[in-house]
Amino acid sequence: MDFHPTEEQAAAADLAARIFRDLATHERLAAAGTGSDGELWKALTAAGLTAAVEEIGLLGLVLLLEEQGRTTAQVPYAATCAYGILPIAAHGSAEQRARLLPALGSGEAVATGAFPARGRITASPDGRLTGTAPVVPWLRDATHVLLPDADRVLWLVRTDAPGVGTPEVETTAPWSAGRLILAGAEAERLGDGRAYGEVLATARTAFAGLQAGVCAGSLARAVAYTSTREQFGRPLSTNQGVMLRAADAYMDTEAIRVTAYEAAWRIDEGLPAREHALTAAWWASEAGKRVVHAGQHLHGGMGADLDHPVHRHFLWGRQLDAYLGCGSELLAELGALLSDHAAPQGEDA
Known part of the structure; x- marks a missing residue:
């Protein structure tokens, strides 16, 4: 497997990072309330980052969703790509692709x-x-x-x-x-009898990539806070307990990222990936929950402030924890799948 992005994927991720960083500010997100940021959505679609998913594939989308997750940008990007562009491109008829994909790529349809x-x-x-x-x-x-x-x-x-x-x-x-x-x-x-399982695996992988970004953003905020906040004359980050908590959160974030990359790469290559998508989703649920809790706790009393930017990562992380199946449901589904695929035992085994 090769997790190195292509030039097109890397360029799209860099462009997405700039747009999210410039427009998904705390002030704009707070003003949006529970709705979406229409200006940001127009900027993404005008830059071609929605239509580009047809070319950069699921692994490219995961890279872009990481950038969305870092800022918790309120746009229907993951949903439009995972439930619109990718499944229609893969399973739609020629007529459906011609009619629907241009509108989804331009942002006219969501x-x-x-x-x-x-x-x-x-x-x-x-x-x-x-x-x-x-x-x-x-x-x-x-x-x-x-x-x-x-x-x-x-x-x-x-x-x-x-x-x-x-x-x-x-x-x-x-x-x-x-x-x-x-x-x-x-x-x-849309599609035949295989489409449901393939779309669900794609969606689980895509939202795992989004969770990787949410966790990375939460951890980055915690590191910045504990590096500047002092207690007893020294930064909080020098305390062993803080360092260990941050290190655990980093490892959890990397586990989400690498399993999402693997599942996305396999799906793009046309390889069996249902188990890999479930694994990525399980890490996104279980580890993601740990990371956003750690990010909030490392902010101390500030983490309890509902208006603090880190609280958004906490809310997104908890929502993604349950979305498309919580950890125990995913583990049960994965266990049943692995059991079904196990080689049959001999009569004398």
Whole structure:
């Protein structure tokens, strides 16, 4: 495997880092509340960073999502790419790709997904959907929602279609979320029976990359704070307990990053990657939770301030901890998958 980014991937990541750093400031994020930053979204799409995902692949997207996570930028970037551009490019018909990808790449359309399958959505023979997805991130921004029915067939539905409701829902992180209510809503099918598992693995890998960035940003803030904050005449960072806590957080962050890179690389190469995506998602859930707690604790009393920038990393980290499956669910799914793949034992074993 090769985790070295291509020139195109590296250039896209550098450009994304500059845009997020310049526009996703604490003041702008606070002003956005629970909504999205429309100006930042326009800057990303105008720079071609949404459309570029078709070319740079999932590993390239993971690199870009790390940069988003470092600043907790409030834009539907991960959702549009993981539930729109990549699945349509991989599983859409020629007509669907021609109709949908340009609008998603330009930012005119925004996608999100109601994943994983919970058996709450049913489809009629003529492709009309009924049911409810209680919490869908970035739904208030979305023009299209990708979702599986009870049989794990994928459907794409427009949020402005008759029979579609999207009331606002508040979540731990300010992800412009909503409840998706379908009452005989017309939808179009995407892909074949393999599409659901592949899209879920892609989404888990992408959001693990986002969590790697959230954790890196939280840790960077903690390091900066403890290096300048003094207690008993010396910086907090010189205390052994602080150093050990930060070191553990660094190792956890690297574990999230490297497992996300591996899963993304395998998916881009067309290799089996379901176990690798689950592994990345498990690290993002379990280790991510530890890192954002550490980042907040290392700020001492300042970490309890809801208006402090590090608190945003805490909220995003906890939301990502549960999104697409919490640690125990992912571990159970991974264990069952590995058991199914185990070689059969002989009769005398």
